Structures are given as structure tokens and as C-alpha cells.
Amino acid sequence: MVKFGGTMKRILICDDQVEIREALGMLVELEFEADIVYAKDGVECIDRMTIDSAFDLIICDFNMPRANGDAVYDHNLKGHNSPFIFLSGGDCRVNVNPEKLTFFIPKPWPDGILVETIKSVFDKVDAA
Numbered sequence: 001m002v003k004f005g006g007t008m009k010r011i012l013i014c015d016d017q018v019e020i021r022e023a024l025g026m027l028v029e030l031e032f033e034a035d036i037v038y039a040k041d042g043v044e045c046i047d048r049m050t051i052d053s054a055f056d057l058i059i060c061d062f063n064m065p066r067a068n069g070d071a072v073y074d075h076n077l078k079g080h081n082s083p084f085i086f087l088s089g090g091d092c093r094v095n096v097n098p099e100k101l102t103f104f105i106p107k108p109w110p111d112g113i114l115v116e117t118i119k120s121v122f123d124k125v126d127a128a
Contacts, residue, residue: 009034009122010054014045014072015061015087020107024059024087024114031115032122042067046075055082057121061107062088073102083121085114 011034015021018040025036037055039045043066049055058076062069069086076082089107103117 009056010037011035012037012039012045012048012055012058012060012082014039014042014058014064014069016041016064017061020061020087027114028059028118032118041065042069042072045072049075049080053080053082055080056125057083057085057118059085059087062086063090083125085117085121 009032011028011032013021013024013028013036015024021038021040025038028034028036037048037052039048041064042060045058045060046067049058049072058072060069060072069088073084073086076084084102086102086104087107087109088104103121105114105117
């Protein structure tokens, strides 16, 4: 289990499919010391970000009912600016910018890529 910068990280995971949310949470818990908060759709994710903006990373599905990943990302940019990983099994047109800690990973994600991306995000944040 990896602990970055000596502190436990807070990660917000948003996906409308419960199986995906749970799989993401288990994967993150196996690899990192993290406090994980879950949201079942974009509206709930935005609500959680409004109530508590202290997230070290947001992992968010792109295609969801009520509010998609793009709406969640826009809300993030308006004040939270947490590192952001988009996940999608469908067409996703996002402005991916690793320098701004914005990434895209296709579903199903290839072995290791999600963990390596999270490590990369935290390494860059801790180095800043």
C-alpha cells in the first residue's frame, strides 16, 4: 500500500454503474492509503464537491445520467481544480492535459494503467 507525502489521500469516485464504482474502490484501497468517497452520478458528484472540496483526486465516468463527466469536470475547474481522471467505455471528447493533471483512461482499463496514472498524479502533486 502506497502513502504519498506522508498523508492519506482523499479520492472521489463517480460512476453510475455500481459494479464499476466498487471495483475502482477496491483497486484504489489495495494500492493506496486513501479515504474514498463515492458518487452514483454527476449531480451527486457535484453535490459532494460543493459540500467538501478537499479531494486529492477525482476519478469520474464520462457517460452518466443526470450530469455527465464534462459537467463534473467544469465544476471542478470553477474552484476545486483537483487532479481528474476520466473513465469511459464510449466516445469521450475531453481536453486531456497531463500537465494540468487531467487524464483519460478507456473502459475496461488495461492492467496497471489506472494504478500507474494515480501514482503519476500523486508524484506530480507531491513534487510541486
